[in-house]
Amino acid sequence: MILAQPKRESAESVDFNGSFKVVTWGCQMNVEDSEQMELMLRATGLTEAPSLDSADVILLNTCSVRKKPEDKAFSLLGELREMKDQRPDVVIGVCGCMAQLRADEIRRRAPHVDFVIGTAQVALVPALVLEAKQARNFQKRLELPERKGAIVASVPERYVGRAGKLKSFVPIQYGCDKFCTFCIVPTTRGRERSRPTMDILREITELASRGTKEVTLLGQTVNSYGKNMLEGKVPFAKLLRMIAAVPGIERIRYTSPYPRDFTDDLLAAHRNVPQVMEHCHLPLQSGDDEVLKRMKRLYTVNSFSEIYNRLRSIPGMSITTDIIIGFPGETDDQFMNTMKVVETLRFDSAFMFAYSQRPGTPAANWDEQVPTDVKKKRLNELIALQNEITLRINTEQAGSVFEVLVEGVSEKDPSLLKGHTRHNKVILFQGSGELTGEVVHVESIEGHPWGFSGRLANN
Numbered sequence: 001m002i003l004a005q006p007k008r009e010s011a012e013s014v015d016f017n018g019s020f021k022v023v024t025w026g027c028q029m030n031v032e033d034s035e036q037m038e039l040m041l042r043a044t045g046l047t048e049a050p051s052l053d054s055a056d057v058i059l060l061n062t063c064s065v066r067k068k069p070e071d072k073a074f075s076l077l078g079e080l081r082e083m084k085d086q087r088p089d090v091v092i093g094v095c096g097c098m099a100q101l102r103a104d105e106i107r108r109r110a111p112h113v114d115f116v117i118g119t120a121q122v123a124l125v126p127a128l129v130l131e132a133k134q135a136r137n138f139q140k141r142l143e144l145p146e147r148k149g150a151i152v153a154s155v156p157e158r159y160v161g162r163a164g165k166l167k168s169f170v171p172i173q174y175g176c177d178k179f180c181t182f183c184i185v186p187t188t189r190g191r192e193r194s195r196p197t198m199d200i201l202r203e204i205t206e207l208a209s210r211g212t213k214e215v216t217l218l219g220q221t222v223n224s225y226g227k228n229m230l231e232g233k234v235p236f237a238k239l240l241r242m243i244a245a246v247p248g249i250e251r252i253r254y255t256s257p258y259p260r261d262f263t264d265d266l267l268a269a270h271r272n273v274p275q276v277m278e279h280c281h282l283p284l285q286s287g288d289d290e291v292l293k294r295m296k297r298l299y300t301v302n303s304f305s306e307i308y309n310r311l312r313s314i315p316g317m318s319i320t321t322d323i324i325i326g327f328p329g330e331t332d333d334q335f336m337n338t339m340k341v342v343e344t345l346r347f348d349s350a351f352m353f354a355y356s357q358r359p360g361t362p363a364a365n366w367d368e369q370v371p372t373d374v375k376k377k378r379l380n381e382l383i384a385l386q387n388e389i390t391l392r393i394n395t396e397q398a399g400s401v402f403e404v405l406v407e408g409v410s411e412k413d414p415s416l417l418k419g420h421t422r423h424n425k426v427i428l429f430q431g432s433g434e435l436t437g438e439v440v441h442v443e444s445i446e447g448h449p450w451g452f453s454g455r456l457a458n459n
């Protein structure tokens with residue numbers, strides 16, 4: 001079902017045959033874009049291929065946040081050249097952040113690609129596939145919407161996901177206005193745009209009627225939602241309350257908030273709205289004020305800690321984070337400051353990365369790049385510390401009874417069921433598959449680095 005009809009140009013009148021495969025790298029926003037592309041292709045008559053080798057349409061949805069996923073995408077494009085030689089009818093499209101940034105380079109290095117589309121042009125996929133099938137002319141569509149205050153026109157219309165999907169991602173905001181000096185996202189995804197509130201509510205109502213119980217709201221700085229709306233401003237916390245009133249929605253999560261944009265009302269929503277889960281992914285990036293300043297993160301360790309502590313005071317809250325080590329100019333002492341902050345704040349878990357030079361960002365051109373071996377060593381130290389903290393916290397929580405949304409059989413161990421606690425930790429336990437989709441109580445019996453093993457409590 002389509003929530004609002006995306007513009008699909010001439011593709012609508014043509015019946016597609018064959019199959020597609022979408023390969024995705026990167027963040028939840030990319031995962032969500034890929035799902036939209038898949039839904040559009042299905043609507044034109046294509047089916048999903050079991051493997052790349054048998055697909056008639058191949059889309060690479062790329063990521064530019066670090067160098068590694070870009071290298072992987074170019075490497076796969078290299079492999080696809082041979083396939084295109086043998087099966088010239090295969091359509092190959094490149095989408096996502098790398099497509100937005102490096103379209104000309106993709107064309108040069110991979111002339112077998114049929115089209116390259118940017119992050120705001122997802123709705124054009126069916127039309128471009130059709131054009132590629134018919135005309136075989138290379139196409140490039142990279143327009144990013146300007147933010148002119150009236151945001152409504154610049155947000156893509158969307159398909160509603162498949163029925164029976166217990167957990168769904170819902171983008172509520174696109175782009176970013178923060179311009180951190182290490183980050184390419186404001187260039188690849190454009191200026192911050194908030195989705196109209198009524199569109200979001202309509203989509204979530206539709207999702208709930210098709211079985212979704214948990215929604216994760218997506219945005220680059222998701223809690224800035226509504227800031228740039230000209231009329232009828234709806235602050236993020238108010239949006240959470242409106243979503244909580246949608247019948248059938250039992251759990252609301254969001255990612256990723258920007259620390260400085262936390263409001264009292266958002267903290268109150270965590271305390272007072274039962275549907276708003278006790279988990280927050282709060283990106284620290286560095287535990288040193290000088291580094292934060294050079295990253296242009298707009299907060300200090302103190303102001304971050306203040307928000308952190310207020311969140312921590314909410315019963316049952318877990319807090320996770322992102323940390324970059326080896327940012328240009330980071331000294332041993334500055335790295336040790338990050339270690340100290342991690343030790344003091346005790347995040348439940350963290351995504352930790354070595355800084356990756358992103359062409360087109362200010363920090364990429366700075367002279368004082370940290371040598372790779374130093375970055376590796378610091379990263380290993382940080383990971384070891386955080387793993388120890390994660391295990392300690394999870395072990396301390398053994399014996400607690402958690403409210404768990406049962407997601408089905410565990411992929412790791414099919415004899416067990418898998419679910420997430422309210423504070424977003426994985427828990428595996430024995431039980432009947434009929435519990436899938438139910439909210440049950442599970443006692444954690446052992447803490448692990450990945451979550452808990454548990455047993456059904458008296459439900």
Ligand code: SF4
Nearest residue numbers: 176178179180183185
């Ligand atoms: S807040 Fe900073 S790190 Fe996050 S998307 Fe925006 S520029 Fe990138």
